[in-house]
Structures are given as structure tokens and as C-alpha cells.
Amino acid sequence: MASSKEEVEISGLMSFLQEWDNGTKAVRHRMLNDFINTNKGKTGPELELQFAQGASLFLTRLTAWLRLTYMVGTCVTEQLQAIGVFLSATSVRNVAECLANAKLEKTLEQAQILLELLAQGNPKYQLQVYKGLIALLPCTSPKVQQLALQTLMTLQTAVKIVHPCIVEPLLNVLKTIHYEVQYEGIEFIKVLLKYNVRKALLEGLVARLNPSVDNIQNRPKILDDEPTLPLFVQQTAAAKAIGLLIQESAEIAEELLQLRVVHHLMIAMGNLNHADSQRQASLTLEHLVRTFPVVEENVRKAMGETLFELYMTDPGSFYLKMDSIQAAVLVGNKINIPGIEEGPE
Numbered sequence: 001m002a003s004s005k006e007e008v009e010i011s012g013l014m015s016f017l018q019e020w021d022n023g024t025k026a027v028r029h030r031m032l033n034d035f036i037n038t039n040k041g042k043t044g045p046e047l048e049l050q051f052a053q054g055a056s057l058f059l060t061r062l063t064a065w066l067r068l069t070y071m072v073g074t075c076v077t078e079q080l081q082a083i084g085v086f087l088s089a090t091s092v093r094n095v096a097e098c099l100a101n102a103k104l105e106k107t108l109e110q111a112q113i114l115l116e117l118l119a120q121g122n123p124k125y126q127l128q129v130y131k132g133l134i135a136l137l138p139c140t141s142p143k144v145q146q147l148a149l150q151t152l153m154t155l156q157t158a159v160k161i162v163h164p165c166i167v168e169p170l171l172n173v174l175k176t177i178h179y180e181v182q183y184e185g186i187e188f189i190k191v192l193l194k195y196n197v198r199k200a201l202l203e204g205l206v207a208r209l210n211p212s213v214d215n216i217q218n219r220p221k222i223l224d225d226e227p228t229l230p231l232f233v234q235q236t237a238a239a240k241a242i243g244l245l246i247q248e249s250a251e252i253a254e255e256l257l258q259l260r261v262v263h264h265l266m267i268a269m270g271n272l273n274h275a276d277s278q279r280q281a282s283l284t285l286e287h288l289v290r291t292f293p294v295v296e297e298n299v300r301k302a303m304g305e306t307l308f309e310l311y312m313t314d315p316g317s318f319y320l321k322m323d324s325i326q327a328a329v330l331v332g333n334k335i336n337i338p339g340i341e342e343g344p345e
Contacts, residue, residue: 006052009052010052010054012052013051013052013054013057016031016051016058017054017057017058017061019031020058020061021061025074025075028065028075029075029078032075032078032079032081032082033078035058035082035085036078036081036082036085038050039085040085042085047085047086055086059083059086062079062082062083062086063083065079066079066080066083080113092115092128092129092132105143109147111147112147112148112150112151115129115132115133115151116151116154116155126155126158126159127159129151129155130152130155130159130163131163133148133151133152133155134148134152134163134165134166134169136148137149137169137170137172137173138169138172142176142178142180142181145173145176145178145181145184146178146180146181146184149173149181149184149185149187149188150184152188153184153187153188153191156188156191156192161195161196162192162195162196162197164196164197164200166192166197167197167200167201167204168204170185170188170189170192170201171201171204171205171208171234171238172234173185174186174208174233174234174237174238174241175230175231175233175234175237176233177233182237185237186237186240186241186244189201189205189241190244190245190248193245193252199255202252202255202256202259203259205238205241205242205245205256206238206242206256206259206260206261206264207264208231208234208235208237208238209235209238209239209242209261209264209265209267209268209281210235210264210267210268211231211232211235232271232273232274232276232277233276235268235271235274235277236274236276236277236280238268239265239268239277239280239281239283239284240280240284242256242261242265242284243280243283243284243287246284246287246288246291247287250291253288253291253292257288257292257295257337260336261288262285262288262295262298262299262335262337263333263334263335263336265281265284265285265288266281266285266299266302266330266331266333266335267330267331267333268280268281269281269282269285269318269319269327269330270322270326270327270328270329270330270331271327271331272322272324272327275319275320278318278319278322279316279317279319282311282315282316282318282319283315283316285299285315286311286312286315289312294337295337298335298337299335302329302333302334302335303329303330303333304329307326307329
């Protein structure tokens, strides 16, 4: 036999559900806002207590209505926020797993929206969502990677701190052959340069110009064992990213010079196995040569007058004119600009 208190709670639940079932759009909108404001941040047991152990009955109605109305935009934001209250009360991880495993694009996008709402509406879950998104970066689905990166950028301002664990998975995203994912990765790198991982990201980009130091290895693979295609793609993306960064900020350009970026760009230019790497590295180095006279002087000296003039005539197609001997000159260069490039080889 239910106690009188339990009977009152059950009666209240049934009245609430009946009002929802019979309610107009305006009534449901009000109920959603009341639910969100009253229950935001509650745990699972707290929600069940609020709904007399029948919270799932309301969640079922919410998801059913969302399926019927999300195309026309009826209270979609409020519905997602309300569903987010339920999800945050159980496990954020479940939504991240849904994002990782879902096949339909609509499902992926809805999961992304939910993760954003969970983090923005529940500050105590922000870090959990943030870490969950980082864990998605190595996945094999380019769409999931793209959505995870977009959501991470959205959350970054709210989270405010950056955990160093993000550096490696973010740099590894640059191995993708999918342009849209690579674009989001580079854009996120730009955002993170304002935070405590700036030095690690710049060092990582420079290192990836030369697969011989990828994964902290010092053996000159580019001269003997051919790296795998993903490393070549990453090399190209790193050269492109560095080119964008130095054009946007002279300060970053100077920091990259300290990391011996010129030396590593010339190594990428000499990679006869991957034309895209050669082209991107050539264009990036050209900007440094034209911006810093000391770089021009030392690159000219390292290349030799003839090769340097050939390079500066048309940096964008220079790689098409190089022979293996000229490429070896670039790869074997020991350029170290006095007073600027002071880092290790």
C-alpha cells in the first residue's frame, strides 16, 4: 500500500503528465522552461524523487515530441535543454558515445547540440564534456572529428583552461585526408595559441615538418625509410598551418624562428615523395624570407645562389623544378640563423 505522501506525489506526477499531453505549444513551452529552471544540475536520484520515480515517463514524451517537431523548430532549444537535464543527471559519457557510434548525420548533429547544451547549461559538467570530446578526436569518422572540434572551440571560452593532453590528439588530426576536418583542426590550434599550450603546439607543428622527429624519434626517416602517407599529409598540414600563423602574427613568426622552423621547412621542401608538402613548405618559407632579411641571407647561403634564385622566381612551383641532388641539399641543410634559430636540430 502506498503511503499518503506517495499517493500525493503520484497524483502530482499524473496531473503534470496530463497537462503536458493536453497542453498547447504555449503551455508546453512554459512547462519546459519551468522544468529546466527547477531541475538544472540535479542528479538522477533527485530527478526521480521530483517525479515520484516516474521521470522516465516525461523523458519519453520529450523525445517523442522532439522527433515530431525538430524539423519545424517548435521549442527545439527548450526540448534539447530539458533532455540535457536528464542526460547530465545520468552520464555525459553516454552522449559522447552516441556521437562516436551514430551513423546518421542528423543523430550526430543532435548529439553535438546536446553536448554543447550540457556543458553550457551545467558548469559542473563542462570539464567532463570537454574531456569526452578530446577522447573523440582519434576516432575514424571524419564527421565525428569535425563535430567534436567545432564543439571544443565553442566550449573553450567557457572552460577557460586547456589540459596539455589535448596537444597530441589535436596535432594527430592533421593526418586526416579530409579537408573539412583539417580546417577545423587548424582553426582550433589558432584558438589554443592564446592558452598555456601555445609552446607545445608550436613545437609540435615544427616537429611534424620533419617525420624524422615525429613521435620524438631522431632517426632521419625521410632519408631512408619512407614514412606512411598520414605522416606526409600531416607534414603538409603543419606547413600550411605555420604559413597561416606567421602571416597573422609577427610575434608567432619570431617564436617559430626560435624553434628552427626554417631548417624544418627546408627539409619538408626536399621531400620528393610528397609534392603537397614541398609546395606548402615552399610558400611558407617564402613569407619568412620576404619578411625577415636575416632569414633571406641565411637561406640564400644554405641553398646556394643558383638554387635560391630558382626558388624565389616561383616558390609555388619550385618543387616541380628540383632534381634529387637539389632536394638532398635542402634535406641535408644545417641552417641555424645566429641570434634567431637557437633550438635543437
